Amino acid sequence: MKIGKTMWMELKNRWKGFLLFILVVVLLVGGFVQAYPSFSEAFEDELEGSENIDIEVLEDRKNVTVKLSWKEIVDAENYSILVSESANMMAPLDRVDGVENTSHNCSLKYDEKEGFPERYFAVVAVIDEDEKELVGMGMNFERTSPFQEIWGVDYGDIQGFLSILWSTWWILLIGLYIGYISVNLITKDYEEERMDVLLSKPISRRQYLLEKFSIVSLYTLALLVLVGLVLVASAYSLGELNSVSSSALMISSVLSWPVFLVVISISVLAGVYLESSRKAVGVSFIFILIQYGVNMVGDLTEGLEYLKTYTIINYWNYEAALYGEAVSAYDVGFLLVLSAVLIVSALVIFDRKDIPV
Amino acid sequence: MENEVVMKIRGLTKKYGDVVGIKDLDLDVYKGEIMGFLGPNGAGKTTTIRTCLGLLQKTSGDVKIFGLDSHEDSIEIRKRTGYLPGDFGMYPDLKVKSILRYLLSQSGVSDESKMKGLAERLELDLSRKYGNLSKGNKQKVGLVQAFMADQDLIIMDEPTSGLDPLMQQKCYELLREEKEKGKTIFMSSHILAEVEEVCDRVAIIRNAELQVVEEIESLKEKMGKKLEIEFENSVDPSIFAMEGVEDFEMDGRKATMIVTSNLDEVIKKISKQNVINMSLETFSLEQLFLTYYSGGGKG
Ligand SMILES: Nc1ncnc2c1ncn2[C@@H]1O[C@H](COP(=O)(O)OP(=O)(O)OP(=O)(O)O)[C@@H](O)[C@H]1O
Ligand SMILES: [Mg+2]
Numbered sequence A: 001m002k003i004g005k006t007m008w009m010e011l012k013n014r015w016k017g018f019l020l021f022i023l024v025v026v027l028l029v030g031g032f033v034q035a036y037p038s039f040s041e042a043f044e045d046e047l048e049g050s051e052n053i054d055i056e057v058l059e060d061r062k063n064v065t066v067k068l069s070w071k072e073i074v075d076a077e078n079y080s081i082l083v084s085e086s087a088n089m090m091a092p093l094d095r096v097d098g099v100e101n102t103s104h105n106c107s108l109k110y111d112e113k114e115g116f117p118e119r120y121f122a123v124v125a126v127i128d129e130d131e132k133e134l135v136g137m138g139m140n141f142e143r144t145s146p147f148q149e150i151w152g153v154d155y156g157d158i159q160g161f162l163s164i165l166w167s168t169w170w171i172l173l174i175g176l177y178i179g180y181i182s183v184n185l186i187t188k189d190y191e192e193e194r195m196d197v198l199l200s201k202p203i204s205r206r207q208y209l210l211e212k213f214s215i216v217s218l219y220t221l222a223l224l225v226l227v228g229l230v231l232v233a234s235a236y237s238l239g240e241l242n243s244v245s246s247s248a249l250m251i252s253s254v255l256s257w258p259v260f261l262v263v264i265s266i267s268v269l270a271g272v273y274l275e276s277s278r279k280a281v282g283v284s285f286i287f288i289l290i291q292y293g294v295n296m297v298g299d300l301t302e303g304l305e306y307l308k309t310y311t312i313i314n315y316w317n318y319e320a321a322l323y324g325e326a327v328s329a330y331d332v333g334f335l336l337v338l339s340a341v342l343i344v345s346a347l348v349i350f351d352r353k354d355i356p357v
Numbered sequence B: 001m002e003n004e005v006v007m008k009i010r011g012l013t014k015k016y017g018d019v020v021g022i023k024d025l026d027l028d029v030y031k032g033e034i035m036g037f038l039g040p041n042g043a044g045k046t047t048t049i050r051t052c053l054g055l056l057q058k059t060s061g062d063v064k065i066f067g068l069d070s071h072e073d074s075i076e077i078r079k080r081t082g083y084l085p086g087d088f089g090m091y092p093d094l095k096v097k098s099i100l101r102y103l104l105s106q107s108g109v110s111d112e113s114k115m116k117g118l119a120e121r122l123e124l125d126l127s128r129k130y131g132n133l134s135k136g137n138k139q140k141v142g143l144v145q146a147f148m149a150d151q152d153l154i155i156m157d158e159p160t161s162g163l164d165p166l167m168q169q170k171c172y173e174l175l176r177e178e179k180e181k182g183k184t185i186f187m188s189s190h191i192l193a194e195v196e197e198v199c200d201r202v203a204i205i206r207n208a209e210l211q212v213v214e215e216i217e218s219l220k221e222k223m224g225k226k227l228e229i230e231f232e233n234s235v236d237p238s239i240f241a242m243e244g245v246e247d248f249e250m251d252g253r254k255a256t257m258i259v260t261s262n263l264d265e266v267i268k269k270i271s272k273q274n275v276i277n278m279s280l281e282t283f284s285l286e287q288l289f290l291t292y293y294s295g296g297g298k299g
Helices: A004-035 A036-044 A144-150 A158-169 A170-191 A195-199 A203-236 A247-255 A257-274 A279-301 A300-312 A318-322 A329-351 B045-052 B074-079 B096-106 B112-120 B134-148 B167-178 B192-198 B216-222 B265-269 B285-296
Strands: A053-059 A062-069 A078-084 A093-099 A104-108 A119-125 A132-139 B005-018 B019-030 B034-038 B060-063 B080-085 B153-157 B184-189 B200-206 B209-214 B225-231 B245-251 B254-259 B275-282
Touching: A004 A158, A004 A170, A004 A203, A004 A257, A004 B096, A036 A158, A053 A119, A053 A132, A053 B134, A062 A132, A062 B080, A078 A104, A093 A104, A093 A132, A093 A144, A158 A170, A158 A247, A158 A318, A170 A195, A170 A203, A170 A257, A170 A279, A203 A247, A203 A257, A203 A329, A247 A318, A247 B074, A257 A279, A257 A329, A279 A300, A329 B045, B005 B045, B005 B184, B019 B045, B019 B184, B019 B200, B019 B209, B034 B045, B034 B167, B034 B192, B045 B060, B045 B153, B045 B184, B045 B200, B080 B134, B096 B112, B112 B134, B134 B153, B134 B167, B134 B209, B184 B192, B192 B216, B192 B275, B200 B216, B209 B216, B225 B265, B254 B265, B265 B275
Parallel strands: B034 B184, B034 B200, B080 B153, B153 B184
Antiparallel strands: A053 A062, A062 A104, A078 A093, A078 A119, A119 A132, B005 B019, B005 B060, B200 B209, B225 B254, B225 B275, B245 B254
């Protein structure tokens, strides 16, 4: 009959912060998804006139020959060929002028021992002294999108795009806030000296702690459901709901809940044990930053990929969820059990604790 | 009826590492009495109270409240016990009313009439934010929450700290009323005069050990008053040489003495002189110790 009173009190005490954070998250997520069109363009992005150019790279023992051939421009007097390291052709490394009109092809020889480096080529038709025309551009390698290079995203679809959101700042954004709140729910009662009054009322310490745990957990769940809805709405507005189902979007968001339950449990445990906001927030933040850092290192360094299996983020199958594949019940179970173990430890410690004054 | 024991403390010891908070305490508190728990700073009052309420683990000993074990049956005990901590805080950003409502509901009580009545008597504005209250007003919030659930036992750690003399009197009044209703009150204090004014019995502790448990009436007999008189002219000190007057000192026209009995005789002697100023004070706790319990003697 008295269950939920403490939760209600904390809600009363903190609703402004809770609401503000929801607003921030909704705006960030909504805004992030609006960047999807430019993201997918970066994947599709073709060089100008690439269909007009063919590039063939021939290697023998001594040197490399790059054979270029292109579509004829009828009134061209001759052609110029530019070679550059970047697609904007600024500061060309090499330049061949006056290529004969008749051939529409050209061979460039390089004596590179280590294979030919990645280069962009541009063919320009010289029509007369004042008029030049770009025939087309090409490159001698497979181009990857910057997203692919930085975040290791393999596909230019919306699923790939959202996995950037989940794998990068999600744990920081939500984790740090939730961790901070979880710690403070406990330590403020110590620090603002209300623990004596609260625990002199006929409720058990277990109930007290479980209500604190529940209020952040439920708040987080509500937040994640809301984020799921924002994703569905954004995908709808982008006309992407045929490439990803609303339930996949929803599940991928809500599936991060067990990850945050672990964060909450660790924070509550730290708060109960350390009694000080400063120390316990420190522990909670370090835990989260380690998760984030290790995951990043695992992503960027091929040999260290195995490290990722030691982070809790690894147990959140957002990619499977996004592509509508089966989510590992074992992974979800692992996080739930971990969280339960931590919270039970907090209960045991708190139950026998001398309440400080 | 007088002999029904509400709090029964046996051999209670609480150590903080090497520091002894309270040592081997035996104490009974009877139903319907106001028991004072007196001791100087650091004597172990707060330690005892918080251990009885299960807020601290005990090192050894046994505490029964309403016949229930202080730690095993703590929740049952707390249903019937109101507590005012010595130092406490509340939610600074919330209104006093919503804090008190929450605490009341935690005690499983929905009737707010007593809460409102207490606030009115103590002149506490329930619509203010707790964080904006003065120290004394915060203390009133503590008092209200200790009494509002109308429980059988009220345990208070220095209830009048921070209250002005007028409010102190109101607080004593409240205590006496609750006692009349059959409530049991256990309160700590370091002010002898306060205990003398409201308590029926007193337990005095010092250095974590119980020194004495006495009826207030018998303590009053032992307890002297410190008398200071300023005369118009110098006076022959020998007129005060009588039984019940101790530590007589004459400094010019000013006389100080401790009067333990025969106050009536003393006053009559004084009345024959021309008096400019006079004050009569209850012993401070330290004077009580000096007079009665010094030299390791236990009362
Ligand atoms: N958490 C603690 N850790 C270590 N020692 C403590 C702790 N709390 C109290 N003590 C020590 O226990 C002894 C008793 O302290 P306690 O607070 O019970 O005294 P008190 O009678 O309530 O004093 P006061 O009148 O100042 O409130 C003191 O020596 C104090 O220093
Ligand atoms: Mg104290």
